Amino acid sequence: xxxxxxxxxxxxxxxxxxxxxxxxxxxxxxxxxxxxxxxxxxxxxxxxxxxxxxxxxxxxxxxxxxxxxxxxxxxxxxxxxxxxxxxxxxxxxxxxxxxxxxxxxxxxxxxxxxxxxxxxxxxxxxxxxxxxxxxxxxxxxxxxxxxxxxxxxxxxxxxxxxxxxxxxxxxxxxxxxxxxxxxxxxxxxxxxxxxxxxxxxxxxxxxxxxxxxxxxxxxxxxxxxxxxxxxxxxxxxxxxxxxxxxxxxxxxxxxxxxxxxxxxxxxxxxxxxxxxxxxxxxxxxxxxxxxxxxxxxxxxxxxxxxxxxxxxxxxxxxxxxxxxxxxxxxxxxxxxxxxxxxxxxxxxxxxxxxxxxxxxxxxxxxxxxxxxxxxxxxxxxxxxxxxxxxxxxxxxxxxxx
Numbered sequence: 001x002x003x004x005x006x007x008x009x010x011x012x013x014x015x016x017x018x019x020x021x022x023x024x025x026x027x028x029x030x031x032x033x034x035x036x037x038x039x040x041x042x043x044x045x046x047x048x049x050x051x052x053x054x055x056x057x058x059x060x061x062x063x064x065x066x067x068x069x070x071x072x073x074x075x076x077x078x079x080x081x082x083x084x085x086x087x088x089x090x091x092x093x094x095x096x097x098x099x100x101x102x103x104x105x106x107x108x109x110x111x112x113x114x115x116x117x118x119x120x121x122x123x124x125x126x127x128x129x130x131x132x133x134x135x136x137x138x139x140x141x142x143x144x145x146x147x148x149x150x151x152x153x154x155x156x157x158x159x160x161x162x163x164x165x166x167x168x169x170x171x172x173x174x175x176x177x178x179x180x181x182x183x184x185x186x187x188x189x190x191x192x193x194x195x196x197x198x199x200x201x202x203x204x205x206x207x208x209x210x211x212x213x214x215x216x217x218x219x220x221x222x223x224x225x226x227x228x229x230x231x232x233x234x235x236x237x238x239x240x241x242x243x244x245x246x247x248x249x250x251x252x253x254x255x256x257x258x259x260x261x262x263x264x265x266x267x268x269x270x271x272x273x274x275x276x277x278x279x280x281x282x283x284x285x286x287x288x289x290x291x292x293x294x295x296x297x298x299x300x301x302x303x304x305x306x307x308x309x310x311x312x313x314x315x316x317x318x319x320x321x322x323x324x325x326x327x328x329x330x331x332x333x334x335x336x337x338x339x340x341x342x343x344x345x346x347x348x349x350x351x352x353x354x355x356x357x358x359x360x361x362x363x364x365x366x367x368x369x370x371x372x373x374x375x376x377x378x379x380x381x382x383x384x385x386x387x388x389x390x391x392x393x394x395x396x397x398x399x400x401x
């Protein structure tokens with residue numbers, strides 16, 4: 001592999017890390033992407049930074065897998081005010097040809113360093129040029145190299161129907177980053193994107209193409225949190241609409257960090273707790289059956305920073321508790337603080353063989369009783385409570401003050 005290709009891979013791999021739509025962790029030192037495999041690949045490529053550009057993503061059937069994150073190019077004609085790659089900003093611009101990037105990915109795949117590729121790009125040239133480069137890279141991988149690994153392709157703003165259709169046919173997952181929940185909020189982040197025509201419409205098109213072809217192609221998006229003055233209610237409302245209307249798989253939330261030499265350089269960074277609470281609230285909508293309008297908000301329409309949103313909901317609905325663990329249905333159990341989908345499944349299974357009568361039964365099921373016991377009954381009896389509601393309410397009040 002030529003040294004200049006590896007040098008560009010280091011730069012464009014680093015720049016791809018700004019997109020969170022393909023990052024759930026770092027590969028473990030063994031398993032796929034083994035320490036030996038990485039070392040072998042690095043020796044072969046004479047390049048010690050390959051592992052920096054590999055992230056774990058959750059495959060729908062195989063669990064976490066290592067995926068190469070890469071940009072086709074970091075050159076961009078868009079003016080996004082928060083973005084390090086915005087037009088006019090002075091920094092080193094580079095690009096891969098489809099042949100180069102497909103070959104690099106195939107070699108990493110054959111060396112068992114990665115099992116997939118996340119590919120994004122800046123927007124350059126004619127509105128479909130960058131999309132065509134992404135599609136060409138994917139086509140070379142799938143046809144020339146017979147690549148059967150995981151492909152996550154970024155859909156460029158305002159991509160043509162033909163390009164979207166081809167990307168959908170090649171990819172396992174596609175993403176379009178909305179960045180903001182409404183047109184008015186997006187106008188505070190860029191003057192060159194239309195939220196409906198450029199961003200939401202491609203997501204709708206992917207959903208229609210995948211349904212017509214009978215293919216399972218996941219769709220995801222990302223929001224920049226805290227740069228446009230948006231509230232959590234706006235973000236969660238937009239996310240819920242995307243789940244309903246375009247079958248969105250999930251949303252990612254990126255707490256704003258000012259980048260030097262950008263128009264938003266002077267803004268303060270967003271509190272990372274806000275990003276964390278949005279992920280928790282989103283999980284409640286996707287996995288627990290909560291509606292966006294149910295999630296407790298403060299006077300500014302934001303989630304309470306200091307309290308888990310599920311706990312905050314329980315505090316505000318004392319009429320729903322305590323819950324009898326031996327009789328409650330699955331949806332009711334999912335509303336109990338401290339019970340996740342796995343714990344609820346174990347409780348439902350255990351009830352088939354006998355009643356749950358004491359905290360020891362819960363501990364035997366791997367359930368953290370300290371969080372659960374204040375909200376439940378065990379065969380009609382309340383266990384000694386390790387946490388009083390008054391104490392939790394005081395914590396919530398302090399967090400929202």
